[in-house]
């Protein structure tokens with residue numbers, strides 16, 4: 001009997017992309033009726049863009065992985081089958097309250113019903129090299145940015161060429177920074193209150209933070225690390241070239257696998273500016289959306305796959321293989337029962353959960369719900385690249401990016417005027 005074949009277009013690459021393929025292979029090995037293939041589209045951005053273009057051409061995959069920044073665009077599109085509908089129609093009884101509310105709410109409509117399936121959830125962490133820190137007499141990670149600066153200076157004096165690796169990633173530099181410092185990104189509760197939101201990041205602590213980062217770059221305390229110039233931040237940290245960085249907990253597994261066994265390193269919550277009362281960090285990562293226009297059999301296959309990945313054993317595999325956090329309560333319980341968080345190689349991953357729950361969620365630390373956010377991130381990345389290269393002043397660069405981003409928001413508002421989330 002021929003298997004029913006479906007595709008999941010994923011946005012992860014490298015080691016994490018291989019991990020998704022392994023999940024898909026495990027599903028294929030677990031039964032004989034369905035076969036899923038999970039080709040990468042090269043980036044999170046491309047996965048969303050390719051899937052939307054394919055949808056228009058009626059060549060869409062059955063499932064697409066959509067990162068946080070693409071969530072509202074998908075929600076407002078007519079392109080998907082809501083998660084509950086898919087599972088009900090295919091005979092699965094899902095306890096939707098089993099998903100952690102902080103994660104599920106991100107992908108739910110105003111009534112709390114999930115549109116997509118939480119899959120790879122994360123938050124950002126600070127990675128630090130214990131061996132290098134020992135050389136400057138430090139045994140703990142910096143808690144404030146002022147400490148980061150002082151430690152970086154000491155590392156530099158001790159002969160380390162790259163105290164801290166950074167890039168232009170707005171998720172850490174802008175979004176996580178703003179949330180944990182209690183600063184808004186946009187009006188209307190970061191967009192949750194309506195499509196008429198406007199960016200306000202040219203009026204918040206973010207401006208001073210970017211000045212701080214630029215000064216650190218000019219002093220050689222921070223170094224830009226990008227794939228196109230050799231190593232990205234994760235590779236630069238794992239190889240021991242750079243002694244600090246900040247990236248997703250998702251990369252914890254990759255660093256563990258690629259760093260030399262003798263290299264001692266750890267993770268901590270992102271630093272804050274001195275005198276800040278820390279708020280919770282934002283949930284990152286992506287969820288899986290089932291697209292319209294497929295056959296009954298393809299939906300049966302999708303439902304079977306999505307049921308498979310939510311099983312505690314699948315969550316254990318996924319969180320072990322990557323650094324992503326479990327998305328269900330039973331998955332988390334299963335990990336704890338297996339002694340996961342006590343194993344030395346996984347130690348530190350619980351800090352992502354601590355960071356996500358560091359405070360009561362406030363309107364600015366709940367998340368970001370802005371249309372066209374993929375484009376807005378690009379505007380900001382371009383601005384940061386110009387600012388860090390000294391082509392434009394911090395204020396001018398951010399102001400111009402805010403102006404361009406607000407134009408994106410206004411176009412989006414016009415397109416979806418009057419449309420309600422179901």
Ligand SMILES: O=P(O)(O)OC[C@H](O)CO
Nearest residue numbers: 067122171248250284285
């Ligand atoms: O690196 P990830 O998968 O944890 O995702 C981080 C951000 O949420 C991407 O938008």
